[in-house]
Amino acid sequence: MSEQHFLRITGLKANVGSKEILRGINLEVRSGEVHAIMGPNGSGKSTLSHVLMGKPGYQVTGGSVYLDEIDLLGLPAWKRAQAGLFLVSQYPIEVPGVSLDDALRAAFETTGRSAENLHQEILGEARRLGFPLSLLGRSLNVDFSGGEKKRNEMVQLAVLKPKFAILDEIDSGLDIDALRDVSRRVEQATNEDQLGVLAITHYSRLLKELRPDRVHVLIKGEIVASGGPELAEQLEKTGYAEYGGVEDETEPVGASIFGLPS
Amino acid sequence: MPTSSIEEWRYSDVDDLDLSKYLVHSDASVREVQSNLASSVFAANRNATVIKTRNGEIVPGFVPPKGTQLADSDPEDISYDFSAADVFSHLNALLSRPTVLSVGAEYDSSVPLIVVRYLDSIEASAIFPNLCIRLERGAKAELVEVLVSPDDADLLVVPVTKIFQEEGSNLDYLLIQDLGSNSRMIGHQVSRLMTEARLRSMSVVAGGSYSRLFTTSTIAGAGAESKLNAAYFGNGDQVLDFRTLQEHSAKNGRSELYFKGAAANESHLVYSGLIKVDKGAISTDAFQTNKNLVLSEGARADSVPNLDIQENDVRCSHASSVGPIDEDQQYYLESRGIDPDTVQRLIVGGFFSEMSDRSGIAGVDGALLALTAAKWRVS
Numbered sequence: 001m002s003e004q005h006f007l008r009i010t011g012l013k014a015n016v017g018s019k020e021i022l023r024g025i026n027l028e029v030r031s032g033e034v035h036a037i038m039g040p041n042g043s044g045k046s047t048l049s050h051v052l053m054g055k056p057g058y059q060v061t062g063g064s065v066y067l068d069e070i071d072l073l074g075l076p077a078w079k080r081a082q083a084g085l086f087l088v089s090q091y092p093i094e095v096p097g098v099s100l101d102d103a104l105r106a107a108f109e110t111t112g113r114s115a116e117n118l119h120q121e122i123l124g125e126a127r128r129l130g131f132p133l134s135l136l137g138r139s140l141n142v143d144f145s146g147g148e149k150k151r152n153e154m155v156q157l158a159v160l161k162p163k164f165a166i167l168d169e170i171d172s173g174l175d176i177d178a179l180r181d182v183s184r185r186v187e188q189a190t191n192e193d194q195l196g197v198l199a200i201t202h203y204s205r206l207l208k209e210l211r212p213d214r215v216h217v218l219i220k221g222e223i224v225a226s227g228g229p230e231l232a233e234q235l236e237k238t239g240y241a242e243y244g245g246v247e248d249e250t251e252p253v254g255a256s257i258f259g260l261p262s
Numbered sequence: 263m264p265t266s267s268i269e270e271w272r273y274s275d276v277d278d279l280d281l282s283k284y285l286v287h288s289d290a291s292v293r294e295v296q297s298n299l300a301s302s303v304f305a306a307n308r309n310a311t312v313i314k315t316r317n318g319e320i321v322p323g324f325v326p327p328k329g330t331q332l333a334d335s336d337p338e339d340i341s342y343d344f345s346a347a348d349v350f351s352h353l354n355a356l357l358s359r360p361t362v363l364s365v366g367a368e369y370d371s372s373v374p375l376i377v378v379r380y381l382d383s384i385e386a387s388a389i390f391p392n393l394c395i396r397l398e399r400g401a402k403a404e405l406v407e408v409l410v411s412p413d414d415a416d417l418l419v420v421p422v423t424k425i426f427q428e429e430g431s432n433l434d435y436l437l438i439q440d441l442g443s444n445s446r447m448i449g450h451q452v453s454r455l456m457t458e459a460r461l462r463s464m465s466v467v468a469g470g471s472y473s474r475l476f477t478t479s480t481i482a483g484a485g486a487e488s489k490l491n492a493a494y495f496g497n498g499d500q501v502l503d504f505r506t507l508q509e510h511s512a513k514n515g516r517s518e519l520y521f522k523g524a525a526a527n528e529s530h531l532v533y534s535g536l537i538k539v540d541k542g543a544i545s546t547d548a549f550q551t552n553k554n555l556v557l558s559e560g561a562r563a564d565s566v567p568n569l570d571i572q573e574n575d576v577r578c579s580h581a582s583s584v585g586p587i588d589e590d591q592q593y594y595l596e597s598r599g600i601d602p603d604t605v606q607r608l609i610v611g612g613f614f615s616e617m618s619d620r621s622g623i624a625g626v627d628g629a630l631l632a633l634t635a636a637k638w639r640v641s
Contacts, residue, residue: 081599089597093591110600
């Protein structure tokens, strides 16, 4: 059994511009646990993931986030990553001319990890995740399909071996096979490396594959209910309306494609 | 003499240029300094025929390889194309002895030709290298030109490279400009392509306090194709100045220009380009793209693309961009635990290395990497 870690979010509040999006989030994830945060569009799901990772443009107005004894909110994104946090992006960014190998090598070198066997590790993970080997030398995410982008994110996660991973709407743009492969790899990481997971999603279909230990319902920037996996099943039947969240399937989900917080 | 009030010389340092301080016939003791930028190209082309020149003169003893001929006077059909030349190119024509290399169809194109120009002088000197390469009908070749000078040499370098391609010929050309920090360059590269000729050109420009490269490419025969690429990185208070002319005077031609620059510190990038389609050049495809990364507050880039179309049935486009590193790319890589400085170096490295498949010359990927590495060390 490897070391136990915790990611503790206490009273987290954040604004985008003058608008309050997160209104006091309390949550603790421990090594090896899978927590799901479910919520309708506009509930603050993506804001939460970006605030945790430290994306510029969000103002934290209250609360704290600790990874063990490390105060994450006082650190820039790259130091949060070095502390052991990883974000699987909803929309992985294209970086022309920079390959997966280049990026992971730089990440290893920045932290003084030996990159001697890195290429072999990347190859192994790419095979395990069904990521086409022919894409390994290509520019990150450039002309990748939705499924390839997510598998690529998972190769990075598997090689970097963070303590905690935030999966931001990992099911968007994934077909069933890819969703299963990605979920299986996350599950293996929770077992093999004691990865702690915070999976943020709108739909319960991800949770059928991912099998969370805890499910939290996020409405208008607050966690309004927490429970076991049965909560996800219940949500599937009743929707978010019961919790005061408007089931806004008609709202254009495209808004978040342009980087606007959903 | 031109002045910077003329549009073609706007942003240039021509007003500060005191021609009287330069000797024209410099002393012959030329140091052969190494070019880090070119080392990967040398390493990847060990079989190449290397033509060494010192201050523009071929080092004695060079024997032209089979299928080539060496001469020292310009063919007329090249001088013809000098109508767009500036006063410095004319000075070059007056003061230089041309190196004219003709490549025949029987030349073994698997052997690249590398012209290394060592430029140096103890006293302030003006040097006028003049290379003319002529590809005969159906000939195929790879040509690399390396310009290199020591940092302490006070030079005005006025290189002229003329490429003349006869029907169906095919050339891959690579320029590596690795001049020292006290060199000024006012260069002219001109190409003229006859029917169905193909040119693929890449210029990697790193050095000089002021470096100007005027690129003109003329589609003179039907169905010819010219691909003009450049990668350049300024730092310190360098001015890197690019002027281009894609001229289409024959039908069914294609020209594709892709120039990318990065500016660090207080450096200044200038790009000004024109696509000119003459009457009768129907079914022309001509494209022009200039992208600039501005890496610091003191750095600057000016980009001015232009079109002059005299024919209807053509497809032309131009695009240019000037801006800092993309914030989303920066955040994405930082969220992998990479520090901001390394992230910038990766992104800028990627910005240039993305161009490596735009040249067929082995080792060009290493030259593009070396361009970023060299500038990052001293930035």
